[in-house]
Amino acid sequence: MSSRTAPYGNWASPITAQAVAEQSLFAGTEDLILDPVTSKVYYAQKRPKEDGRSAIVDASDRQDLFDGSWDARTQLHEYGGGAATVFGDVLYFSHIRDHRVYKTTKGAIPQPITPLNPVLRFADFTVHPKHPDLIVCSVEDHTDPHPARVLTYLVFIDAAKGTFSKLVTGADFYTCARFSPDGNFLVWQQWYHPELPWQSAEIVVAPVKVSDGHTLDVGQVVLVAGKTEEIAAQDPSWASNDTIFFTCDVSGYHNPWKFTFQGTDVAGGKASPILPEPVQEEFGAPQWFLSRHGSGALSATKVAFTAFREGRSVLYVCDLDLGQLVEVPTPYAHIQYMHGNRQGKVIMLGQPADAGEVLAELSLDTHGNAQLKSLSPPPVEDAKLPSACISSAKYLALILDDGRICHVNYYAPKNPNYDGGLPGETPPVLVQIHGGPFYMENSNLEWSKQFFTSRGWAHIDVNYGGSTGFGRAFRESLHGKWGVLDIADAHESVVRLGAMGLVDAKRAVVHGGSAGGYSVLQIATNMLPGEGKKDTEGAFAAGASHYGVSDMRTLDEVLHKFELSLCPRLMGGSWEECRNVWEARSPVNHAKKIRMPLLLLQGEADTVVPKDQATRMVASIKAARRDGKVELVLFEGEGHGWRKASTMQTVLEKEMTFFNEVLGLTNHY
Template sequence: MSPKAAPYGTWHSPITSDAIVENAINISSIFIDPITSSVYHIEARPGEAGRCVIVDTLNGKDIFGPGWNARSRVEEYGGGAAIAYGGVVYFSSLTDLRVYSVDVGSEKEAEPVAVTPENKNHRFADFAVIPTHPHLLIAILEDHTRPSPSEVETYLVLINTSKKAIFPVVSGADFYASPRFSPDGEHLVWQQWWHPNMPWQGAEIYLAEVTVSDDGEKVEFGERSLVGGVKGQVSAAYPLWITNETVLFTSDASGYQNPRSYSTLTGKSVPVFPIPVEMDFSLPGWLLGQSYSAVLDEKGERVLYSVMKNGRSALYVVGVSTGVFSEIKSQFVEISSVQSIPKTGEVFFIGGQSSAPSEIVSFTFQPSNASKPPPFKTLKSTSSSITSSFPSGIISVAESITIKVPPNDDPVHLNFYPPKNPEYLGGVDGEKPPCVFGVHGGPTGMSGQVLNWGRQYFTSRGWAWVEVNYGGSYGYGRLYIDRLQGQWGISEVRDCILAAQHLSTSLNLIDPSRIFIRGGSAGGYTVLAAISSPPPDTPSEFKWTGAASLYGISDLRRLADDTHKFESKYLEGLLGGSYEDVPEVYKERSPVSHVDKIDTPLLILQGSEDAVVPPSQAELIVQSLEERGKKVKYILFQGEGHGWRKAENIKAGLEAELSWYEDLIGVTQTEA
């Protein structure tokens, strides 16, 4: 059957909200037992109220029953919820926040057993096992005994799983991440940083000698040595032991996150590359427990990195002693949670493609064929069988576009997704499609080119979609990130407006009279700023047709008081100081201060249990708009936090957005 002509935005699509969520999962991390070589992953299941399940990857078997949820709330975003060692899996339980162990090596199915004391104020994450005494773990402890963000305390602690007891080990910094033992257990490294910096702005890595008594009852940590990083200036991250004496990490001293090597024998670190490489070999630490590198051989001579290159991930093999690196060609545009079994050269990672669902991927590295793409094997897909039945040619693949913004012609990177559906011809009588501009969160975030069914939900119905990687996004080096310092609420808003003008006027790709803006979290703030206080140089004829803010920020001063510890000082860099320093900036850049200027119809979606951007942020602006008789719709998802985890709410959110946009431009979908 030949495609039929129909107006953009009216196309019927098989990509329904039901199809998107049915049996779909989100894979957050992979981890490997270094003793047994067993591979595990954590998957969030929307159909099971969003609970996170640990799965034996190769056998496809859950390691615990339906009553368990392996998720950490350290820094609210979590991550680093589990580790495996010697046939035992340790994990953080969301239900009671305790750490549990599961003997996965036993012949009978074992129930999880608590290994930390009862304490609803303690949160644990990012575990490391002492190799010589596997009953002893190091972990991050976030203590909420005093619930105010300014009073929450973070430590590295020792967990004695035999005694169900914890002991403070390292304290003094505001935050910790990535505790990692050398293979022989004689050294521990970790990352630490202080307010007001985020980890990508100036984190340090330290090292200490470790001594454990023969009976495992006494653990001593020696004097600390600085491995890398400069407090508040240079970010060092993601330590990786490649031998007992050598640890790799990444540092942005050159302007890009490049690998460095530290020797415990010399006490010095050196760059792996003789000349800095303008690519990032790691990404900002929004989640704990992430991994962007893995050792490929037992001698630690080669290391595999997931590298950010031209807005997408790429695999590179790095010779540690030679500084020589080469790319392994792949179809994956987003690569995370890189893990390996050095003795076999097997590699595992989460790989996302531009036209296929994200999946757990494995391959075996062959040094003799390093220049050739290896045969990648899919172990687990994130989408249901329904999505695999969608017609060929329905997926819209991102087109990279870079624009220049004044006054310095700074680049802004865009991903443009044109309308795509093999059943329909584009437009009628020269019509251009309506378009949604997506603004990512963070704001030190990034929107990659990986397949996202939420975007395809729109493009398959005849909508264009644009993701704006405004100045301040990661993946393009430290200078690009720092463009947002002191300018949040101004420069990224200008980038979005200029992008909309460029695509609608200069490139004539979209309809200038049907442009929407939407975003979540920090992206939601940008949405509210864009419709309430656009920059003065915005052309008077430019208007957003409609907007959607998902758990966005409306009052910056209140956010500084109410948000969680991890981001409680984040605003100081983004706005040029604390509220006490620059109160006028906090007021001027708060969308709630400019409600009287909002004429754009606004949809607000919010989770009732959001501790990052509390519901009060949404309710403030909704109430103000309603009092003024402005067009606003508010949907509160009960039991949800910072984003939707439950299938019914993922569906409801998608449908609410589409309906909101359709009503504003007066289109309805055709019959199947």
């Protein structure tokens, strides 16, 4: 055997789990902030080595705006986002440890501007351009904590007095409140149960009036777009004092739209698509998290949009008057957190497939041509995370037997110290099933995937039927079929890539988080090696479920307000209407069928999928099969998603050890 040849999965790699966990100190951007007064740029950054807190950083000098005792996060919708804004060098942010809103300047001690009331969650702030002490934001009110009785409304905060008052109520959800440049109008997005915002949502605009400098009043409300359950209008912002832009999926794909009125005649305005013909690309991203905007205004007539094409982000400059799109080439596989100042600048987070994330700025030169530049310092090669080991994703559209398409990102094994595996050998494969389930796995660089590919593994991201980014019909194909379509697509991806000689389908393992963790548990009860098959091809050898769902009924009973109606839609009806389906698709009820070794990883403080889902699942497996290989790891202080470096390191090492034991591979750390 050549010194440059070793069995796949047994390669020695310089990429350690510790290095992967610690790299989040220099990445982990959770939001971008553009000061509309000064045009200065800031960003929110997750700090895994500081118990996962979120800091606000000045992008010009990389200095924090406050010390380590502060954590700029919010739990609105449970998933959070939109925790801070900056206006005229003044930072306003929600502090997750007491849920109050604070005001500060760089280096000063933050001062509260809302009363202490831990049942209220504030997020998604907009500052009045002429009265900067007046701030409008979304509030989630947990006075009655039952998810069906949690309230959401828009409020205005008087930062000078330290008070707040309700501004708009009546809808089930409010987000994206934004003042017009002159401060005379307010636009926002709203929607109602049982919908999610990418399924059905409305854009609303109203005149506003400031009295005595401390009181904000809303005039007659005008519904701009999204009047039916089949239309979702999202992510509104202002191009000028009388033009709003947003996305709307009347065509079946989220495309750019605008609403224009004259003077104060809002009711006389008209909403219309910007493009003469719809584009079969999804503009913007699903709003699981606040502030993940997919557009930003360069001027009163030109707006930057990002769209998805074959699982990657595409950047456009759109002329609102001419209805034209000009594509801007970028090196980024994924773009998010876009913000514009209407004065020639749009900022965004660019995430390449082969390098670390970049804070990027888009501008127009004197001829109107787009220019893209990095605001991040030049990258420095890290010996622990060498670029030579990076395996970039290859997009594949797999046409299945029923004519459906499964969208896949395939990562081949890559390590400069090895030419390949043994003669005739194909690599073991780790399949990743994303959460949501209405989400999409992007193809930007994630070192956790390189942790495996640099050791001789192949890696597959499965964007199964139901994923966003591919149009409404593809997304809605999961309705009534959760726990069926997702696992079928994961299975078919392995079988087809195995037939193509890209992976060893008999050495496939699977992992996923949240809804993806549920899919892993469903796979364990539905795809059994050797049962009803001529061989084990396509059946997974092992699985790791990160904070996954095991019992649909108990999940439905505790699920938070944002996703309150998720289970009935995905099960095909309510518990009372199709109880047999709910029971059939709850893995905890079928522990006797499980032969696949399972690793369950769970946060102790998870409020989205409580730890009871994991502990009951493990107890059921052990009671049903004493010889079953199952392991549970609980992480203190972690919620729904990993934030601590120590957790991230442990998760990677546990998964690698667990999978290697099952497949008979050697651990090389």
